[in-house]
Amino acid sequence: MLKKSTVKxxxxxxWYGKGSMKRQVLKSISMDIAPGEVVLLTGPSGCGKTTLLxxxxxLRKVQLxxxxxxxxxxxxxxxxxxxxxxxxxxMIFQGHNLLRCLSAEQNVQMGSDLLKGLSYRDRRTQAxxxxxxxxxxxxxxxxxxxxxxxxxxxxxIARALAARPKLLLADEPTSALDSVTGRxxxxxxxxxxxxxxxxxxxxxxxxxxxxxxxxxxxxxxxxLLPSIG
Amino acid sequence: MTIxxxxxxxxxxxxxxxxxxxLRLFVALAGICFAGILMFMQLGFRDGLFxxxxxxxxxxxxxxxxxxxxxxxxxxxxxxxxxxLIQAMAHPDVVGITPVNWNFLLWRNPKNLSTRxxxxxxxxxxxxxxxxxxxxxxxxTLTIKGRVLFDELxxxxxxxxxxWFRDGRVVETxxxxxxxxxxxxxxxxxxxxxxGNILTSRETFLELLPGTPPGSIEIGLVRLxxxxxxxxxxxxxxxxxxxxVRVLTKKEFIEFEKNYWRSSTSIGFIFSLGAAxxxxxxxxxxxxxxxxDVSDHLPEYATLxxxxxxxxxxxxxxxxxxxxxxxxxxxxxxxSAQLLYALVRNSTxxxxxxxxxxxxxxxxxILFMCMGSALVAMRRLADADPAEIF
Numbered sequence: 316m317l318k319k320s321t322v323k324x325x326x327x328x329x330w331y332g333k334g335s336m337k338r339q340v341l342k343s344i345s346m347d348i349a350p351g352e353v354v355l356l357t358g359p360s361g362c363g364k365t366t367l368l369x370x371x372x373x374l375r376k377v378q379l380x381x382x383x384x385x386x387x388x389x390x391x392x393x394x395x396x397x398x399x400x401x402x403x404x405x406m407i408f409q410g411h412n413l414l415r416c417l418s419a420e421q422n423v424q425m426g427s428d429l430l431k432g433l434s435y436r437d438r439r440t441q442a443x444x445x446x447x448x449x450x451x452x453x454x455x456x457x458x459x460x461x462x463x464x465x466x467x468x469x470x471x472i473a474r475a476l477a478a479r480p481k482l483l484l485a486d487e488p489t490s491a492l493d494s495v496t497g498r499x500x501x502x503x504x505x506x507x508x509x510x511x512x513x514x515x516x517x518x519x520x521x522x523x524x525x526x527x528x529x530x531x532x533x534x535x536x537x538x539l540l541p542s543i544g
Numbered sequence: 545m546t547i548x549x550x551x552x553x554x555x556x557x558x559x560x561x562x563x564x565x566x567l568r569l570f571v572a573l574a575g576i577c578f579a580g581i582l583m584f585m586q587l588g589f590r591d592g593l594f595x596x597x598x599x600x601x602x603x604x605x606x607x608x609x610x611x612x613x614x615x616x617x618x619x620x621x622x623x624x625x626x627x628x629l630i631q632a633m634a635h636p637d638v639v640g641i642t643p644v645n646w647n648f649l650l651w652r653n654p655k656n657l658s659t660r661x662x663x664x665x666x667x668x669x670x671x672x673x674x675x676x677x678x679x680x681x682x683x684x685t686l687t688i689k690g691r692v693l694f695d696e697l698x699x700x701x702x703x704x705x706x707x708w709f710r711d712g713r714v715v716e717t718x719x720x721x722x723x724x725x726x727x728x729x730x731x732x733x734x735x736x737x738x739x740g741n742i743l744t745s746r747e748t749f750l751e752l753l754p755g756t757p758p759g760s761i762e763i764g765l766v767r768l769x770x771x772x773x774x775x776x777x778x779x780x781x782x783x784x785x786x787x788x789v790r791v792l793t794k795k796e797f798i799e800f801e802k803n804y805w806r807s808s809t810s811i812g813f814i815f816s817l818g819a820a821x822x823x824x825x826x827x828x829x830x831x832x833x834x835x836x837d838v839s840d841h842l843p844e845y846a847t848l849x850x851x852x853x854x855x856x857x858x859x860x861x862x863x864x865x866x867x868x869x870x871x872x873x874x875x876x877x878x879x880s881a882q883l884l885y886a887l888v889r890n891s892t893x894x895x896x897x898x899x900x901x902x903x904x905x906x907x908x909x910i911l912f913m914c915m916g917s918a919l920v921a922m923r924r925l926a927d928a929d930p931a932e933i934f
Contacts, residue, residue: 374931402852412847416564434551
């Protein structure tokens with residue numbers, strides 16, 4: 316294997332709680348994500364999908380096992396390493412989590428503001444370009460409050476991609492949307508991610524969008540089921 | 545360099561967080577403004593009252609002032625031998641002296657005949673007393689025995705003397721049981737200790753107050769050559785003169801009086817406490833606003849952390865909100881205080897004025913208030929866990 320994996324996981328386990336309340340949510344997970352690969356992760360709720368996502372996204376401390384993103388080992392990593400790593404990982408949330416007080420354009424610029432060495436004007440231009448790419452050129456000045464669910468999720472995608480990540484983590488990005496909009500969003504996500512040669516790991520319940528995946532992973536009770544993709 | 549910073553700038557998150565919630569911003573600014581006005585007024589009253597205690601002191605034409613070491617304040621002046629002032633004349637830099645008698649006498653209101661204590665200053669009409677250039681001609685009228693100059697800014701309780709005098713009436717009344725005639729009006733102003741003032745010749749003064757030893761005065765005014773070093777002369781005079789007299793610069797003389805009111809009365813404490821209450825009220829309001837602002841936006845802060853923003857950056861946002869609130873709240877407080885000062889000046893004749901020092905002090909207090917509250921509100925940010933937002 317010449318190309319380095321974007322994400323490399325082996326024997327990853329995770330527990331919540333303490334003492335008698337301690338509960339294992341991930342049981343020895345092992346998987347890889349190659350650069351530019353689109354991986355979909357499905358499974359019943361409470362099976363540990365989101366936990367896995369937050370671990371890969373460097374939002375949680377790794378307890379047991381190995382997990383490396385872009386070649387950086389996350390177990391025992393410092394707060395600083397994880398913060399810097401997060402800059403290179405785009406995240407799209409179920410509830411879009413846009414900043415309510417910022418316009419669509421400003422929300423996207425919060426993403427491009429993370430890029431070093433670019434002037435304000437450049438970052439602003441890029442933010443506009445990303446909004447154009449998700450088809451919201453005429454909604455730039457609107458606050459999230461005035462946007463529809465689909466439009467908000469488009470802004471969230473633009474924001475995640477504006478930081479030029481090489482890995483995109485999406486947690487049920489279509490769950491709050493109707494089927495047509497959901498489909499559009501996922502197609503857009505895949506198209507833009509591929510243009511940036513960005514790997515995508517998407518957690519979803521939605522059976523209608525499974526076909527966008529290069530690979531489909533199923534999880535149950537904290538374990539990864541044998542691959543079917 | 546500035547261009548470089550300008551290029552590095554990011555979305556002004558703190559500004560937008562504040563301005564896109566106009567109602568909350570308004571409440572916050574109203575609170576800060578209220579606290580600021582409260583502090584301005586209390587400190588203004590305090591300083592105004594202290595300034596009011598030296599209205600006459602400031603007007604004296606003197607560089608150095610001699611008083612008795614037993615004098616505590618303008619309401620309890622003791623005498624010292626007039627010879628000391630003449631001895632001071634021996635210093636080569638001294639160009640002029642004015643011995644002044646200073647005491648409180650009972651003034652009879654010429655209209656309703658009630659009596660009230662008034663500050664009487666006695667001096668030789670040929671000597672310089674006040675800086676006012678028009679004063680000399682008025683002082684000359686005092687050479688006739690039994691004449692006084694009345695302070696037109698004295699409180700109304702002393703009677704309608706200025707009005708009567710301007711109407712051309714002969715205003716005669718009793719001071720300390722003896723008949724006097726008003727021969728002119730001067731403009732001094734009431735002070736803390738004295739509700740009104742009259743000036744008279746030394747001769748008349750001794751007549752009104754026969755118990756005063758003829759060689760004794762309460763204040764000695766000393767004028768120096770314009771290029772003289774006051775501090776050195778005060779030192780030299782203090783060394784050369786006996787200990788029954790105390791030599792002060794005019795500034796020290798003013799401070800001596802203010803200090804009495806500051807330290808020996810509860811005025812300073814009361815008004816400082818008032819200002820402190822304003823500060824505390826402001827702190828509570830700003831803290832409430834910032835805390836609920838951070839709480840409301842906690843998921844958004846967590847999102848920013850998940851995107852890779854540093855906690856430090858986010859703390860900076862809250863800090864900047866604090867600074868912005870301080871500046872935006874201070875400006876209307878400053879403006880309102882100016883208006884209220886003018887109102888107080890007109891209705892109480894108290895010299896309440898905005899001075900730079902107080903303007904800066906209140907700004908620093910407001911800044912402290914906002915930054916302190918922001919600092920406490922920041923602790924809430926520690927609860928922003930990016931792992932929880934998925």
